[in-house]
Amino acid sequence: MIKEATAKTATQNACRLCNPLGACLAFRGIEKCVPFLHGSQGCATYIRRYIISHYKEPIDIASSNFNEETAVFGGSHNLKIGLKNVTTQYKPEVIGIATTCLSETIGEDVPMILREYKAAYGSEGPLPQMIFASTPSYQGSHIDGFHAAVRAAVKTVAEGGAEKHLVNIFPGMISPADIRYLKEILADFGLPFVLLPDYSQTLDGGPWGEYHRIPPGGTPMSAIACTGSAAASIEFGSTLESPKSAAGYLEERFGVPRLDMAMPVGIRESDHFFELLEKLTEKPTPEKYRDERRRLVDAYADGHKYVFGKKAIVYGEEDLVISIASFLNEIGIVPVLCASGGKSGLMRKRLLELVPDMEEKGIKVRDGVDFVDIENETDTLQPDLLIGNSKGFTMSKKSSLPLVRIGFPIHDRFGGQRLLHLGYRGTQELFDRIVNTIIEQRQNASPIGYTYM
């Protein structure tokens, strides 16, 4: 019998989601694309439900709908029927196919099935493009599925060629509001770009006068095709390694330089991002963003006393946690625990690069944890606040700790899709919310009832 390193075998209140969820989210950021899960009906339905509760938008995810026969004899037939049905009903330009634990375990050769499908139906007229990402749920977490889908999209259509005046930006799993902000910044720099995936409209769009089989918005496949001839790729994600990333593929295949960096949260990392853009465009940062930076520095000064020395537990996807921790460090909050259900093995190392004195400051990093592990830490660490997604509410309530909601999922508050995290503007919003959380706590705790704080 294998000896367990930890006392706890079962995962209790998981701090991560499964691989295919991330892939569906990323596929939703490609124009006229329908995500398609090769597995049981439940996977698609649960993931839809989970995504809808955060974004409040319809998200159709098709399923090949395994039954017992399929599981025994293989899903080739079901997958083909499914692709045909999706094509008929949604008229997609792209179908994003991701696997599940079931189809991976029976060893489905999806690329081969897709080749057969194309051979069988290709003559009947143009078929939708098909992107395939392998996303077994028994490996990694939703963030791996997200990156796998982005990389697969690029791999499917990117073409080389003479270098274009264009940059690629692969921002990772950020909010629609963050995506819009990044697009605004790049446009203001006058820099042509391809941002992938772009679900800023598909998962946060306007009302419909008629039913859209696929909501408008998303990165067009024609744009993704150009990524192979871009001048460079900017990729956010501290723990995302080149062999797993879209930018990594483009660098290896077409020699497009991969400029990877942490998600730009906080002044230092945002500076880093804007410097990168200055270098790529040989233009100064537009005055609008310099203004945002000045207001942020001013806000830091105005709010510093409320936050100094406060202790926070930060949890969620590894990359988000690292960037938030780096931001907290620059405002004087100690992220006493940086926790993630993800397990890239790189979290500590990457955080150390951003916060070199983390050991002395008493910053602890734990990967591969669940909420019960985190909860157990709160007793000894005595934090002042929690920063992370909605799923920490159980812990927040139990420990009477305020929770600043960020990231995904936000299931117990309104407007999670419109939360901004990145750049000077996103940092400003985060800073305001954190300061206000602390002020509110103090105000409520005081019997005096101060009307100014």
Add this chain to the structure above:
Amino acid sequence: MDTQNISLLEGREKQVYEKKNGQKGADIACDTTSLSGSVSQRACVFCGSRVVLYPVADAIHIVHGPIGCAAYTWDIRGAVSSGPELHRLSFSTDLGEMDVIYGGEKKLYRSLIELIDQYQPNAAFVYSTCIIGLIGDDIDAVCRKVEKEKGIPVMPVHSEGFKGTKKDGYKAACTALMQLIGTGSTEEISKYSINILGEFNLAGEAWIIREYYEKMGIQVVATMTGDGRIDAIRRSHGASLNVVQCSGSMTFLAKEMEEKYGIPFIRVSYFGFEDMSKSLYDVAQYFGDKPEIMEKAKVIVHDEIRHYYPDMQKFKKALTGKKAAIYVGGAFKTFSLIKALRTIGMSVVLAGSQTGNKDDYNRLKEMCEEGTVIVDDSNPVELSKFILEKEADLLIGGVKERPIAFKLGVGFCDHNHERKIPLAGFVGMYNFAKEVYESVMSPVWQFAPRKGGQQ
């Protein structure tokens, strides 16, 4: 509007029916698995089992498989408990690649032992997920072993996602419950006693229903599974009558109990004044040898309706002539909703369910008005098509249907497991009418494109 060119998927025509010229037409095809590539609103076998057993609050529920299935079902139902809350925790064996290769039995065993030691539950339910059906873990053997070592019931739930539909999941859950039933003492159970089946205590609904029956002088032995307790389930075979709501999930259990313990059952619904009253009268009638039960039932119905009547008139006045679309899990609920909507002046233009059977749909055809569309196992494209074509003002459904309604500028009432306000009982009908009123009459729809707002 662009709905004419939305065609039904090939193979789905027989699951859709429109009532025209009063004709009944052919039977609706149902009880089938969903079509590959169709975005079904259904889930899977595991989902069926999980929803039925979830409210059992003094047991641990451990999902044997990779993390997803447990993560997506962590604390998602508004099924409340008056005591322990173990059901609100999410436990998973979180199988990784090596477990898939070498098997997960040992991990399951250790997980169970540790969790039972840590949480001291009165029982454990072990749900097998898709992969388990493939790698062949013998979860029955593990459950037996742990049961023996720990001295509490440990029930395997065979809910591999791909082995059927949600209904098969209901059945697997009922099979697990049957293992418990009959193992407790039936002492101090009165002749005038019932079990409440298929009531999951969403937003405390089981408490409301229980109170009515208790006021009538009837003992409620067990609610399955709302605010559920292992001990109550174990002795539920001592009750005289099973009162079954949500017939889709629990009729199987009622039939099993009838066969094994000779307990008859009746089907009821607690939604709407009409069906709620009937649920009380039907039970009273069963205990006809004690007429005061019926007298008390009449008093309850009279008092309750008199209490809510003035408000209901207000809602009715505002809502008369408005049109509703219904798409919910079980067909039985659809019947009640049609009646409840009539009470507040609304007609139904679309009625459908995920898991209705042939009889359900035939009854729906009889109940519905001319022009009503009836669907089985529908999908977002179809639902939207009919909502727009029929100019519905309201959609009743669950969380997956909500964004469809809101995108199209249509009011919405959540009648699924995430609701936080009780919709059952007399007070529930008031809450339902209020919610419908507040959504349909909201001024925000003036900006919706279909009401002439800018796009």
